[in-house]
Amino acid sequence: MNHTEMLTTGEQKSYARSKETSMDTDRETRELKIPLTQDDERKVRALTDRISQLEARYKSGQIPEADYKEQRRKIQKETQNQASAGELSPEAFYALAKKFFSLEELLGGREKTEEGKEVRPGERQKEKEKELLDDMAAQGYERRRAKNGEAYWAKKEKFDEVSQFPPSVIEAYFRAQNSQRYKKLHDGDFPTTDEGIEQATKLTSEQESWVARGKLPGPISGGETREGEGVKKELTPRDQLIGIKERFGEQTDSLKIDAMVSHEIKPFIRLLGQEMAEDVRHELEETIPDKIIAASTVEQKRIMAQHLVDKVLEFYPKDRPKTERGLKETPLCLEDLAELIMHSESDEWQPGGAREIMNKKDELVPENFLAWVRKQMLYWHDFDATAETDFFSKISTAGTYRVVSLNEMLYHTRYFRKRERRQEYVPLFDERMGKLLKDEKGKQEWGPDLVEHYHEDEVYNALKEEILLECWLFNTSRNMDIKYRFEVMGSDENLPKLLGQLYAANVFTRANNLEKIFTLPTVTRRSEGKSEKERKELFKSAENHKVGDITRKAFLAYYFLPDIRQLRQILGHDSTLFRREYIEVVGETQSRVPRSAKSESGIGYKRLIGRGEKWKESWYDGNGVLKNDDKTLSEFSGYINFFAEAMEDPIVKKEVRDRIVQSLMPSLVDETRSSYEADYRIIAKRKVITGSIEEGEKLSDEEIDQRIEAELDSMIRQRAYQEAKYADEWAFSMMRWTLAASKNDTNGIGFDAATKITRTEQYRTRQAAAHRMGALGNMYNIPIFKSIGLDMFNAILTLPVRDENGDLIKDKNGKVITRTPIEILLAAQNAGSDKEAMAAMNQLRFLERTMTQYHADHVGRSFEVFHSLIGAKEIKLEELAKIDPFRGVTFDQAKFQETVIDGFLKSMRYAYSTWRGVDFSKKIRYFVRKDEETGEMIFEDRPLVNVLFSKEVVEGFVEKFKREISREDYDLFKGQGVISDNILRLIQFGHRDELWKEVAKLRLAAEIYSHRDLTGPNPWLTTSQIETIYAALQKIPGNLLVDKDEKDFKKTMVTKLAFDNKDINWMRKKSRTEVGRMVGMDTADALTKGSFVGFWEAAKVFFADITK
Secondary structure (H helix, E strand, C coil): CCHHHHCCHHHHHHHHHHHHHHHHHHHHHHHCCCCCCHHHHHHHHHHHHHHHHHHHHHHCCCCCHHHHHHHHHHHHHHHHHHHHCCCCCHHHHHHHHHHCCCHHHHHCCCEECCCCCEECHHHHHHHHHHHHHHHHHHCCHHHHHHHHHHHHHHHHHHHHCCCCCCHHHHHHHHHHHCHHHHHHHHHCCCCCCHHHHHHHHCCCHHHHHHHHHCCCCCCCCCCCCCCCCCCCCCCCHHHHHHHHHHHHHHCCCHHHHHHHHHHHHHHHHHHCHHHCCHHHHHHHHHHHHHHHHHCCCHHHHHHHHHHHHHHHHCCCCCCCCCCCCCCCCCCCCHHHHHHHHHHHCCHHHCCCCCCCCECCCCCECHHHHHHHHHHHHHHHHHHCCCCCCCHHHHCEEECCCCEEEHHHHHCCHHHHCEEEEEEEEEECEECCCCEECECCCCCECEEEEEEEEEECCHHHHHHHHHHHHHHHHHHHHHHHHHHHHHHHCCCCCCHHHHHHHHHCCCCCCCCCHHHHHCCCCCCCCCCCCCCHHHHHCCCCCCCCCHHHHHHHHHHHHHHCCCCHHHHHHHHCCCCHHHECCEECEECCCCEECECCCCECCECCECEECCCCCCCCHHHECCCCEECCCHHHHHHHHHHHCHHHCCCCCHHHHHHHHHHHHHHCCHHHHHHHHHHHHHHHHHHHHHHHHHHHHHCCCCCCHHHHHHHHHHHHHHHHHHHHHHHHHHHHHHHHHCCCCCCCCHHHCCCCCCCCCCHHHHCHHHHHHHHCCCCCCCCCCCHHHCCCECCCCCCHHHHCCCCCCECCCCCECECCCCCECCCCHHHHHHHHHCCCCHHHHHHHHCCCCCCCCHHHHHHHHHHHHHHHHHHHHCCCCCCCHHHCEEEECCCEEEECHHHHHHHHHHHHHHHHHHHHHHCCCCCCCCEEEEEEEECCCCCCEEEEEEEHHHHHECHHHHHHHHHHCHHHCCHHHHHHHHHHCCCCHHHHHHHHHHCHHHHHHHHHHHHHHHHHHHCCCCCCCCCCCCHHHHHHHHHHHHCCEEEEECCCCCCCHHHCEEEEECCCHHHHHHHHHHHCCCHHHHHHHHHHHHHHHCCCHHHHHHHHHHHHHHCC
């Protein structure tokens, strides 16, 4: 009889809910990849049913709480006894723990905190684990290492190892296993002393090591567990394949099935090496997976995937030996790791290949190891281009029985030790018999053999540091780009919030991280044959920074993409971007696309011209180079600037990016050729001759030489292309989240919401088009704000610049020099020597919280200013000063505080005064407009004050501080509108905190004017309403004085107003709201309407004004 039939209806419902919880937990267990045997599942199911029924009876009130707890404890005890007797495997033990018994219950006991609160041990352990993991996530690598030292890494070893079970579960399991030993204490087998109790209850040394490494050794047989004993059960490849086949049967997601085939099945195929015929390998690795991907239903995919596993299982018999082809089961050094990688990779990574990770002398080639990691990063970067990824877990290599992830490689010192083999006399061993060799007298025989020794190596440690930093920084930048583009890019409400999250960790302004990106080492420079000193400097940016150089060049290319003249200076006038033809490159293999026919000089390549619809032959001269006239440059700019298109053409985007990558290659090609030409010539010769023999071709010596040269050139360019591609992806990943791409929206579309603050005037003007009729706010304040905010590379400043001796460098006015990142990149780009360029790059140092403050004080506040101009938070004076029929003019002080003071004035002060990263005196390249008649894209070098605000703002500042400006500078500005360097210095260093007030005054004057313009869009406000608003502005305090004795609050007084009488009179003049003028207009309006109400109201204000 089924147990559930004995339950009442209510109990059955409660039991059903409990079973649902159990099913949820089953799903969790499957997600954790914990395989259970049929026997385990039967035992777990039996215990689960008992516990579910018990809980159902308790929840329905059938049994009291005391009985429920007692029966529950009995089941817990039974579970522990089964584990200690070996009747319950650790997998089943963990499954039950996840379902019904917390780890704390299985560990048993409680402890008290300092406050006296009872806390279960497991909870305390979980807290410690969480604190540790949070600490690791919050702190940078260098800072963690410096702060915590070796003790930190010892703790980290426990929790960061690739593991199947968490350490708390492992410990609970072994506690249960050791209960037999504990029982001996009561039987008198151990002395009843503190030492005896400790000996009985502690974990064995082997168990402790497994707990520390985060992995269970598998079921332990029944009976007691003696010190140092325990059987380690390894999952063979066959076991793992069977588990994967079972998971295929449960999978319902089509994309996950495809991913499992690619990343879980294919590694087992590659492990077989020469044991599998090439045609069979092609079928299993290419043909069947392609059919799976093409299958239309999930059911078809599941069946075909399981069939593929069955095919692979034929090559993994049950008696397959533990080790395969001499590979170490657990890598003990970097050479062991390299051997594992080579067995999973193509011929080019093998000894003698173009990118050999280990050479024929059995020596590691560190630059090629880094090249392999970079190739893997690019692969996973492109694998799912719309989702976040984790390079540290995705990048891996198939070991003998398991996968070794990059995370495991980097965080365990043994993987980056160096191997040395020395010939030593050792005891001889008979591998066939599995025992030591002894002579006739029974004495041990000795003989020479190569013995492996492992030690730390400076070059390997430098390689490890390089991989760690590159993966971390690229992974971070790439994921920030994904979150920006695919989550909130179009929302001006949500984008500031996301930027706050992305900038919170200050990843790229901490330490020298930004400099690191732009000084990455190249892997085209070889280490073989170099001195020990040169090998140590292989990954030091001061000596090897070629990829960083082209990353900088790529970033500048995208930064100035629409500005063709500037772009030509960066890439070169005849670079691939500006030539009629370019060479198509296949993304996956990163090799050129061959033509169908062979040319006289060997294998030719498909040469392409512009692929977009707007591309024109007329842009190029007779040599196939872009012409230099304004019309051509403007049209070409419109073609390549995909940042200005809401629906970018993917064909054009791919073409432009391919052209930029190939424009970056020349210097890399030269360095690759100088380093590898001799070796590559041998490989190319072997490849050409072998190919001609296989195809039955009879070639002359001249034809062979031509093909060798073509193959050699292709190999060199392929290596250079991969380096350039890596640099390009690095640079492109930074364009959005730094807001640099938004400033290139030269059409002012605003599909990237950041455009609304970086190209404010253009965006709002575009909204006013007749066919759009978009929200634009008060049209009179549109010219005031050309841009509200700046991209990160123009709005943060480095630490003060120092000379070689560490002394601060000052300008001619005695001010310390600080620079923006874009200034430094341009200085390095235009440097006359490599030393000069590196000196510039070394200046990329910032205060640690720079990114956080850049968002908090500038970007976030810029969006607030934008929202005060347009939308629900826009300043609306008609809602502040209203006419009440009985009380006259009423003023909404709360709304005034919310919209004017907090929403606008406060945000302005933070964005342009509190935030010191904006240097108003610096000049930047700025897109002004597109000439409507000629179509020319007009770019100018402008000071930041004129990039952000109109010259009308500067005029207000100049008039206010006229006495501090020379007559020559004043006349130059008034006559020609030229803002001299002296005026810029006065703005930046003399009265910086006054500039934002000039902007605020002009904007408020524009708001007031819009309500007194008879043809304006806003409601008309009477003289009394306007005067009420002026009165409110004059009450905003600029400085307060409180009672120093703290005895009389009434002594608090305003010593300075935010807007004094001069400021108010200036606003009156700008908005044409002088009292006399307003009275005249109101009188005329009253006479026109036949009503004297407005006349008498205006008259009262007029007489009050003249009697002041």
